[in-house]
Every structure is written in structure tokens, then in C-alpha cells.
Amino acid sequence: MTPPPADLELLSITKRFSDFVAVDSVNLKVGRGEFVAIMGPSGCGKTTLLRIMAGLETATSGQLYVRGNDVSDVPVNLRSTRLVWQNYALFPHLDVAANIAFGLTLKPHDKAVVAGKVKAMAELTGLSDFLGRKIGQLSGGQKQRVALARALVTEPEILLLDEPLSALDAHLRIRMQGELRRIQQQLGMAFIYVTHNQIEAFSMADRVVVMNKGRIEQIDGPEEMYARPKTEFVARFVGTNNLFSGRIQAIGSGTALVHCAHGQVNVAIDDPPPVGTAVVVVVQADRLSSTPTGASGENRLEATLRGREYGGSHNVYLLDLIDGTEVKMIVQQVLPVEINQSVSTYFAPSDASLIRGTV
Structure with a gap:
């Protein structure tokens, strides 16, 4: 019919x-x-x-x-x-x-x-x-x-x-x-x-x-x-996403290694762009963790705590990476870290996505 x-x-x-x-x-x-x-x-x-x-x-x-x-x-x-x-x-x-x-x-x-x-x-x-x-x-x-x-x-x-x-x-x-x-x-x-x-x-x-x-x-x-936002505008407009600009450095089995200004990031992706392609890595703020995730190829970001907001059931932490990139992390627990102290944050490759972008 x-x-x-x-x-x-x-x-x-x-x-x-x-x-x-x-x-x-x-x-x-x-x-x-x-x-x-x-x-x-x-x-x-x-x-x-x-x-x-x-x-x-x-x-x-x-x-x-x-x-x-x-x-x-x-x-x-x-x-x-x-x-x-x-x-x-x-x-x-x-x-x-x-x-x-x-x-x-x-x-x-x-x-x-x-x-x-x-x-x-x-x-x-x-x-x-x-x-x-x-x-x-x-x-x-x-x-x-x-x-x-x-x-x-x-x-x-x-x-x-x-x-x-x-x-x-x-x-x-x-x-x-x-x-x-x-x-x-x-x-x-x-x-x-x-x-x-x-x-x-x-x-x-x-x-x-x-x-x-x-x-x-x-x-x-x-x-x-x-x-999975498909454009940089959507990634910035929808939700609370962290965006890292970079280029595809290497392609593995179901993953892509992206070189960003603050270091390398592993992203799980079935059909990655060619090596050298300018991309933007997108990670939701609530997918970042203050403790290791234990995932294969886990990403670790070294940062400095710049601000925090207590929200009861969740807490928002504002971090600066070594290149000055601003990162938001949303977690349930209260972290024993003071402003301007160093902090590490982690995310699994499967918690990141890629969109084409500019560097």
C-alpha cells in the first residue's frame, strides 16, 4: 500500500x-x-x-x-x-x-x-x-x-x-x-x-x-x-558540551586519535575522517569524571580548577586546560579541591563524538 x-x-x-x-x-x-x-x-x-x-x-x-x-x-x-x-x-x-x-x-x-x-x-x-x-x-x-x-x-x-x-x-x-x-x-x-x-x-x-x-x-x-551533534553550532547550542579543536592524527580499529592543543584525545568512531582532517571533539560535561573510568584508551585531561557551583544533586566545576581551553565537568560528588589547584578529569573514548571543524 x-x-x-x-x-x-x-x-x-x-x-x-x-x-x-x-x-x-x-x-x-x-x-x-x-x-x-x-x-x-x-x-x-x-x-x-x-x-x-x-x-x-x-x-x-x-x-x-x-x-x-x-x-x-x-x-x-x-x-x-x-x-x-x-x-x-x-x-x-x-x-x-x-x-x-x-x-x-x-x-x-x-x-x-x-x-x-x-x-x-x-x-x-x-x-x-x-x-x-x-x-x-x-x-x-x-x-x-x-x-x-x-x-x-x-x-x-x-x-x-x-x-x-x-x-x-x-x-x-x-x-x-x-x-x-x-x-x-x-x-x-x-x-x-x-x-x-x-x-x-x-x-x-x-x-x-x-x-x-x-x-x-x-x-x-x-x-x-x-x-551526537552534527555541527559545531548545535554542539555549542544544545546541552552542556565541551569542544576541543584538533586534527586526526591516527586511525585505529573503531577509534581515532585527535591531536589537540592540550594533548591527544581518543574518540570511538566507526567511520573516521582521513588523517589530517580538522575536527572538533565533543564531550558532554556530565560524561567527564573526577576518577578514572577504566575504559580502554581512556582520556585524561590535566587542568586547573577555576570555579565551582554547588547544585545539590549535581555540582558544576569550571576547569582550564594547559592551553587555556575552558572545560565544564558535572559530577554528583563534592571534590576536595580548592580554586587554582590542579585536578584531573577523565572520559572514555565512547563518550566523545567528532564533527568536522576548523583549527
Whole structure:
């Protein structure tokens, strides 16, 4: 059987504002019922890309398909996508039920049908006991649920979300992450979620898209992106990584020896670049250890302790290598080392990865 078309497909989407290229030849395919998070620094183009998906911006070039249908020139009100805004954009003079029903009032609907849809959506989003309340009587989390219910009640094929949790406090934000994921999985609907918050993206999404200067740097599952960044930008942007520039000095069986300014580093890799290639060694801060790992080809870095931060369940140590390279090490134990004293840190070759870089 022929597989169904993707929920959303972007082909070479570009958006220019005069001489400024906000989105540069973006290609992206979102599978049926997939949760995709788009993240990146301010000005990277993620919000502009979301507005193009919603029909609020017109791409300068490229095509946009929803379930195989070209909607590149379809106006926003005729698209089968809905957008949940960062500031919710609710109507304060209407109660919760009327806010949820608003999208349905734009087209003729039987009152009983509208009431039934509102009731079902209120149950899905946990708002059944609040339908008669005005917006000013709601908490931040309840307002977010109303905005979500209002978008979903029109039964879109894709839901677009523009940093919808940014106004919530940390505790409520964690709860709402779980609620969003539950609702998305229950509906089997594609969610495309724009955020600057890595924790949100990595905790909810099936795949994460990292953008930089209008282009996509990497698309991967959260675990793969965290463990194996493919570009130097992603390695610096995602997680807490240590980066060592160097060149491939020798290749062994499943390993590469990299010469860096502070010394040699062993990296486990199945298909290393040729000898002499400029690379960047990437090691997560929480993969460094203050004691030997016992791994074959174990790496040892001699450093000086420059700073530390106690975090309860984990402690962050800021180290300087002999060439001045700054290294972060995250460990559970408190080290009996004073500032400016020497310290050794260790990591296994399998805890490092390589990306091509410059020296």
C-alpha cells in the first residue's frame, strides 16, 4: 500500500525581507501525528517559519504541502492549521465556553453541535469545571488550556504552537509539558512547537529541529541530538558540551586519535575522517569524571580548577586546560579541591563524538 503523505512538507522555503534572508531554503517533513519542536537563538528564523506554515507570512519562494495538498498560496482562514499564540490572544469579555467556541462561530454550525464540541474539548483539556468563568478569573495554566482548546475545537490537521508555555512559572510549565504531550498523543495530531527552551523541546518532541541564521543545522530525535551533534553550532547550542579543536592524527580499529592543543584525545568512531582532517571533539560535561573510568584508551585531561557551583544533586566545576581551553565537568560528588589547584578529569573514548571543524 502507498503510505499516506506527510502531515506537512516544506520544500526550499525561503523568506526575504528586503536584503535580509529570514528563512533560507528550508526543507522539512513532518510525519503523521508527529510532535516536532523547532528551536534556536533569537533571530534564527523559527517564528517566521511558523508564521509561513500558518499562512500569516507568504514565502518568497518554495512550496508548502499539508497532507499532499499545496497550500503555499492558500489564505490563513482556509488552511487546516491552527496557531496557539504565546500570549494566548483570548477574549476577556467572553467566558471560557464562548472563547473555545469562537472558531466554530466563523462558519454556520448548529448550536447543539457547537455545544457538543465545546464540551468534548473542555473534557480533553481539563476545563469542564470552568466553562462559565471569565478569562480574568483563570490562572495562567488555565488560560493556556483555553487557547489550546479553542485551536483544537475546529479539528485542524496540524497544530502550530508559538512558545505557549513561556509565560508560566517553572512548576506549571513542567505539568503543562506533560499535558500537551498527552493531548497530542490522544488526538494523534501533528504538533509543531516553536521554543527557545531546550528542556521543553527535548522532553516533548519526537524530533527536534535546530535552526541558525535561517537554516536548519540538524534534525534528530532528542537523545541522538544530545549525544551526537552534527555541527559545531548545535554542539555549542544544545546541552552542556565541551569542544576541543584538533586534527586526526591516527586511525585505529573503531577509534581515532585527535591531536589537540592540550594533548591527544581518543574518540570511538566507526567511520573516521582521513588523517589530517580538522575536527572538533565533543564531550558532554556530565560524561567527564573526577576518577578514572577504566575504559580502554581512556582520556585524561590535566587542568586547573577555576570555579565551582554547588547544585545539590549535581555540582558544576569550571576547569582550564594547559592551553587555556575552558572545560565544564558535572559530577554528583563534592571534590576536595580548592580554586587554582590542579585536578584531573577523565572520559572514555565512547563518550566523545567528532564533527568536522576548523583549527
